Amino acid sequence: MMTQKARDCERTTFEGYHLSLADLKEHPGIDNKYLSNKNIPAYPESVVFNVQKVSHVTGESGLRAIFFNSGFRQPPELAANAQGPFIWWSLAVTSDEIYSAEEHFLTSLFPRRTYAQIYNQPSILEHFTSSKAFQEKSAYGNFRFTFSLKELLWHYGMQFCGDRSPVFRVYETVLYKQKIQYTVVVHPHYINLYDDFPRLPRRQSDDVCGYYKGAMWWRCQAPSEVYMNKLKVNRFRRRVDVSPHYKEQYYVWDHVCIAFHMEPGWVLHVNRNKLFKRVNACEVSYPCLLRPPDTQLSLKEATHILADLKTEMC
Template sequence: MSLLPKLRTKPLRKILERHSHLNELRMYQWTGSMYTYLSKTPLQAKAKLYITKLQHATTKTGLNGIIEEGFKGFSSQDSKGSHFFYCTGVPDSDDVDLKIRQWLSQYPEIEQTEENIKSFQNSPAFSDNSRYGNYKFTFELDDIIKAYRDQICGGKDPVFRIYGTFCYKKEIVYMVVVHSPDSIAFDHFPYLPTDVGDRICGKDDGGIYWCPEAMSDKCLYEQVEGTAIIPYPFNEYFVWDHMVFAFNMSSNMKFKLEYLYEHLTACDLEEINLAGERETKQEAEQYIKRLKASKLDKT
């Protein structure tokens, strides 16, 4: 997964209070790689994916801080003084496969091989690797919402709003801000929609969902004039999108060590490493083992 512990460099474009579809983004003036990518029309899977887990990746330095102090918020040039704890929304992998197979049934010319199924979900959003460090926490969405409700919201249900669309060189972030109902700092941001419509992110009886428009950033097929499907001679590069939750933090959010270690795994880094620290997955696995052994020695 591409995971977002904090917003990094300034985006090429930010569209606050709105989750913008690809066709809307194509209407803006772009330069460089984003112009090249958005000028293409690759065949992309269409699926409504329910978010079941949240992931947060970090470095060894970040991990030690979490163990000592809990999860804390970060400020950025876009946060206007607010502090956010960032997590990437993750759907169930079996559900992703099922939805792609169902969608592919309308294209009999594309054989439903395992290779083809995976080619429609090959973006960093569906990778086990990370751009932000070798240490990855994977939590149940309900667990994080409950902890946020109890520790940050004083027992009240948190509020979910559309924060905006953030565009980088190849990456599109659909940001959802989560905050205490006692806060008025985000009242001008629209609520996460609950109505039926052509939504990228929303909420219904099934839970919080994400309808990605760019699940593959290396594409095998082109869609011409809306219907014709033509194989690309080579993999074509494209943008990719994912859903990120920005939890507004008035204080640190803490968990028991046993819970943290239960939901902590090591991962490889993506080719693009924004972490500032680099380890191998094996080195991270060994460090996690030492942490857990140290915890056992103290009990």
């Protein structure tokens, strides 16, 4: 366990482990008021999402650098600050994947529901999947690149891994004030820096996340930052309902990041036309974590910048 400051935020890191929410609660060295909140109303715990897409968010300078380089590289200033030799991606959960996860969750509770019970069951996850892990906004910039994980791995494998597939490993769990970040590292087989880190699980299990056939499965344990609703399971009627909670309750939320190992000078090349198809403008969420010289833009400003860049590059 290691505690340090990052972007003016205190964080506690556990290298080589993906510690569950229960593990973190029981850890004697952790003092976190959000994690220890005992008044959290009932909510859908351990919902498994099968996620096929990932996103990388950046500011205007990062956007221009990506198109200038025709691909992704670690910014030199981050390498100088010992941020790790990575380019960072987050899971991009779609509405269809939320719907599928909800169906699996309900089926696990009630394996033998009738057609009428299935038809009359109201949606539940939309009331709880409100953390930044499920939002279009991002704290890291106004420009979001979204790829299927399978496509991104193909580019990475073709350029850096020779005739072998990239390796997935459990890299770390990072606990911030109100966030749990599970990091997966992806690297070529001949890079030995991560030999002491365990391989990422493939088949679904009780682990936090894993990779199987082009998709990440993620067992989300805390889908909200603020709980304003509570879950009620009626086993007799085989139905789950959602009702307002008497008071807002703040809690930690969890998400998964994928860190692609990049050697000095490496650029993960992607055709510019494809880059334009994969990028869109988005709003910046609070707290803004953009690094200088970038500043927060409105959605309208970001959209104009993206349109102007396409004109310049064409």
